[in-house]
Amino acid sequence: MITRIGEIWRRLNASYWFYPGLFALTALILALGTIWLDRSGHTEWISNIPFIHTARPDGANTLLSVIASAMIGVAATVFSITIAAVAYASGNYGPRLLTNFMEDRGNQLSLATFIGTFVYAITVLRTVRGEDESAGFLMQGNDSLPGFVPQLSLLVAYALTAISIMVLVYFLNHIPASIRVNTVLEGIGQRLLRGIERRFPDEDRGDVPLSRPDGLPICAAGTGYVQFIDFDKLQSIASAKEAKLVLGLRPGDFVHPAIPLAFWSDPSSIEESPDDDIRDCFSLGGMRTPGQDIQFLIDELVEIGCRALSPGINDPFTAITAIHWLGAATAVIGMRDLRMHFQDDSGTSSDHLILLDDNYEHYLTRGFGALRSAVAANRIACLVTFDTLVNASLTLTNESRKARLKLEGDRLIDQAREALRGPALVDVEARYVRFCQKMDSQVLPSDPPDERQFLDAET
Numbered sequence: 001m002i003t004r005i006g007e008i009w010r011r012l013n014a015s016y017w018f019y020p021g022l023f024a025l026t027a028l029i030l031a032l033g034t035i036w037l038d039r040s041g042h043t044e045w046i047s048n049i050p051f052i053h054t055a056r057p058d059g060a061n062t063l064l065s066v067i068a069s070a071m072i073g074v075a076a077t078v079f080s081i082t083i084a085a086v087a088y089a090s091g092n093y094g095p096r097l098l099t100n101f102m103e104d105r106g107n108q109l110s111l112a113t114f115i116g117t118f119v120y121a122i123t124v125l126r127t128v129r130g131e132d133e134s135a136g137f138l139m140q141g142n143d144s145l146p147g148f149v150p151q152l153s154l155l156v157a158y159a160l161t162a163i164s165i166m167v168l169v170y171f172l173n174h175i176p177a178s179i180r181v182n183t184v185l186e187g188i189g190q191r192l193l194r195g196i197e198r199r200f201p202d203e204d205r206g207d208v209p210l211s212r213p214d215g216l217p218i219c220a221a222g223t224g225y226v227q228f229i230d231f232d233k234l235q236s237i238a239s240a241k242e243a244k245l246v247l248g249l250r251p252g253d254f255v256h257p258a259i260p261l262a263f264w265s266d267p268s269s270i271e272e273s274p275d276d277d278i279r280d281c282f283s284l285g286g287m288r289t290p291g292q293d294i295q296f297l298i299d300e301l302v303e304i305g306c307r308a309l310s311p312g313i314n315d316p317f318t319a320i321t322a323i324h325w326l327g328a329a330t331a332v333i334g335m336r337d338l339r340m341h342f343q344d345d346s347g348t349s350s351d352h353l354i355l356l357d358d359n360y361e362h363y364l365t366r367g368f369g370a371l372r373s374a375v376a377a378n379r380i381a382c383l384v385t386f387d388t389l390v391n392a393s394l395t396l397t398n399e400s401r402k403a404r405l406k407l408e409g410d411r412l413i414d415q416a417r418e419a420l421r422g423p424a425l426v427d428v429e430a431r432y433v434r435f436c437q438k439m440d441s442q443v444l445p446s447d448p449p450d451e452r453q454f455l456d457a458e459t
Contacts, residue, residue: 010227010289014099016079019108023116027160031123031153038127038150057130060149064125067161071118074168075111081175082107089179094303096296099289100187104178110171117160124153181318185304189325191290192297193332199294200336200358204398215246217260218275224284226251228292231340231353233281234262237274238352245278246354252293255284265354295366301326302370309374309381316380323381326367327388330405333363334396360401368408376415379424385412386435393439406439 012018055063086101101107129148177183229251238245244265249255261282264273288296305322308315338358368385375381386409393405413432420428 010291014102016082016102016108016111019112020115023112024119027116027120028123030156031120034153034156035124035127035150038152039148054151055149055154057128057149060128060154061125063154064121064128064157067157068118068121068125071114071121071161071164074164075114075118078107078111078114078168078171081171082111085175085179089184092307093181093184094300094307096288096300096303097184097188099287100184100300101178106171106174106178110167110174113164113167117157117164120160121157124150124157127153181304182321185301185318185321185325188297188300188304189328192294192301192325192329195290195292195294195297196329196332196336199292200333200338200340202337204335204337204401215263215265216273217248218262218264218273218278220255220257220259220261220282220284221279222284223256224254224286225288226253226255226282226293227285227287227289228283230281231355234278235353237277237281241274242352244352244354247356250293250295250356250358251291252288252295255282295363298326298329298363298367299370301329302367305371306374309378316378319375319378319381320384323371323375323384323388326371327392330364330367330389331392331395334360334392334398334401334405360398361404364404364408369411372408372412372415376412377419379420379427382412382416382420382428383431386431390435390438402439406436409435409439 082101086098089101090098127148127150226249229247234245234247246263246265248260248262255261262278290296301322305319305326307313308318308322338360340355368389371385375385389405389409393402396402396405409432413428416428417425
């Protein structure tokens with residue numbers, strides 16, 4: 001149930017109809033409420049305020065008509081600008097970034113504000129009557145008299161218009177700012193760091209991953225990407241059966257009915273396997289989502305970096321920004337215990353649920369390893385990557401993880417020697433020497449390495 005609710009909420013969050021629909025409904029209810037107050041005579045005090053001039057029917061009709069027509073026009077323009085920005089970002093930064101812009105709360109709320117104001121204005125407009133008009137026989141109270149101007153409703157409409165103007169100013173600044181590549185990378189990077197902190201809240205304690213016994217497989221019933229896994233419910237199911245449930249995949253993996261979702265390590269001890277309950281803990285969809293899949297965010301940074309370093313674009317400085325955020329994520333992952341810990345109903349630690357190993361090498365290879373071939377062919381990107389790997393190692397206390405960073409640098413220089421020639425390779429070789437010295441915790445010499453030795457080696 002929780003998995004299904006989470007799936008519905010994620011779909012609503014990435015849609016352009018939910019908040020506009022919600023605001024439209026809210027505006028309709030607000031309009032009916034203010035109209036009722038005007039009809040019931042609870043707004044007579046407005047005429048006693050000296051700086052508020054009560055409106056007449058013709059003026060009220062004109063004001064509400066202008067507000068309604070302006071708001072629907074602005075809403076259409078805002079939607080067109082948003083679609084153009086989404087198309088630009090998707091084409092330049094990668095199609096996987098489309099989800100980020102669809103989930104942009106600023107765009108959603110801006111469109112919703114204009115639509116809500118439009119709905120409010122046309123709802124109030126239909127109640128305004130001139131002095132030569134009379135209400136229907138069902139109307140009672142003040143509204144039954146010839147001529148009716150809902151003064152409070154007009155004030156609220158004016159206030160909503162002022163809010164809409166402020167939102168429009170915000171939107172005109174937000175759209176160009178949101179498609180700047182540095183802003184896009186910052187959004188991905190910050191979301192990645194928050195995802196790491198949420199997924200792995202404990203600090204690294206050097207825990208050895210649990211053994212992963214094979215057993216009776218529980219295969220998927222559908223096809224798609226694993227968008228969400230209800231780990232707590234899986235832990236409860238395994239604890240209730242007093243057996244070990246071994247997961248066979250991570251969020252973001254693609255499955256079809258032949259792919260095992262999990263295994264019972266000792267099926268003989270289970271009288272009846274709750275396979276359907278286990279399948280309900282996995283939410284499948286047609287695309288990857290960044291909710292639990294931090295690899296998806298890493299892939300987005302890698303994609304932007306690879307595109308920037310491609311010969312057709314050749315923008316190493318965009319790639320450098322992506323490398324910096326990858327380095328920050330690598331440093332944070334290096335400080336974390338990459339095992340998720342669960343507790344049973346009594347609050348004691350439990351190992352009934354065994355996850356697919358999330359080791360440091362996996363994430364390092366997913367990030368810097370995937371970007372390595374593109375970085376190796378660019379001198380500037382190589383130099384920055386060596387420095388970034390050193391910076392990522394500064395916060396690590398796990399020597400095996402430091403060694404893995406050193407190995408990534410070794411692999412980068414091996415590939416750079418195949419891709420670069422001449423002075424570019426000399427600079428990269430010199431930076432690699434400094435990289436090795438820093439990784440080995442040696443004091444750097446006062447003079448830089450003699451670059452002629454690399455020229456001789458190249459010759």
